[in-house]
Amino acid sequence: MIVKSKGIILGYMKYGDTSIITRVFTEENGYGSYIVNAIRSQKSKKSIGYFQPFSMLDMVLYVKETRDLQRISEFKNHHPLHHIHSDHTKSSITLFLAEVFSRLLQSEQSPNVQLFNFTMESIKVFDQLKVGVANFHLQFLLKVGPFLGYAIDDIDTLFSSADRTAPSSEEFQRIGSLMQEPYGTDIPMSRNSRNEILDAIINYYQHHAHISRPKSLDVLRSILN
CATH class of the missing domain: 1.20.1440 (de novo design (two linked rop proteins))
Incomplete structure (x- = not known):
C-alpha cells in the first residue's frame, strides 16, 4: 500500500553499504522504522542531511502490514529548518x-x-x-x-x-x-x-x-x- 504522509525524523542508523533505517513519527501511521535505499550511495541525488533529527518531510511510504520495517520511496522538505541543526x-x-x-x-x-x-x-x-x-x-x-x-x-x-x-x-x-x-x-x-x-x-x-x-x-x- 502506498501512503502519503508528513513525517518527523527522530534519527537513523546505517543499513547495508548504502542505505539507512530511520525512525519516523508520521502523521498517517504513527511511529515506526523505515528503510531508505541507496541514500548513502555516491550516485544518490539527495543528501542524508534530510534525515537529521527533527527534520520535517513530505514522504511517500510503501507500507505492508506483514512487515515490521517499511520503506520510504520519495521524500522532500515539508518545512525547512534554519537554526536547529547549525546552532x-x-x-x-x-x-x-x-x-x-x-x-x-x-x-x-x-x-x-x-x-x-x-x-x-x-x-x-x-x-x-x-x-x-x-x-x-x-x-x-x-x-x-x-x-x-x-x-x-x-x-x-x-x-x-x-x-x-x-x-x-x-x-x-x-x-x-x-x-x-x-x-x-x-x-x-x-x-x-x-x-x-x-x-x-x-x-x-x-x-x-x-x-x-x-x-x-x-x-x-x-x-x-
Whole structure:
C-alpha cells in the first residue's frame, strides 16, 4: 500500500553499504522504522542531511502490514529548518529530545494527529526561538505528556515518582511557569535548578512510561552548563 504522509525524523542508523533505517513519527501511521535505499550511495541525488533529527518531510511510504520495517520511496522538505541543526545548543537539545521522544513513542503505532501537530508546531517554534532556548526541552517534555496519556496533573504528581522531597516554593513556581507559559518565555533558573527539574521529569517518565535513562543526557548537561 502506498501512503502519503508528513513525517518527523527522530534519527537513523546505517543499513547495508548504502542505505539507512530511520525512525519516523508520521502523521498517517504513527511511529515506526523505515528503510531508505541507496541514500548513502555516491550516485544518490539527495543528501542524508534530510534525515537529521527533527527534520520535517513530505514522504511517500510503501507500507505492508506483514512487515515490521517499511520503506520510504520519495521524500522532500515539508518545512525547512534554519537554526536547529547549525546552532550547537539547539542541536544538542534536539538530539536529546529525539532520543527521549522516540522511547515515549514506542506505543504510538497508530495515528495520533493531535500529538503530531503539537510536535511539528513545537519544532517550528524551537527553530526560530531566541529567548528561553535552554528551557525548551523542559517545556516540551512537560507539555507533551497529555498527548501521550501521561498528563502531569499537578506539580506534586511530577515529584511523587522520584525519591526526593517536594520542591521549594521557588522551584514550584518555576515548574508551573514551564508548564503554562509558551515557548520563549524568559524563565530564569540556575544550572542546579534546571538539572533537578529535568531529573524529576525523566524519573516521571521512567516510572509511568517505563523508558530507560537517556544516553544523551550527560552530553546535554555538559553543553547547557
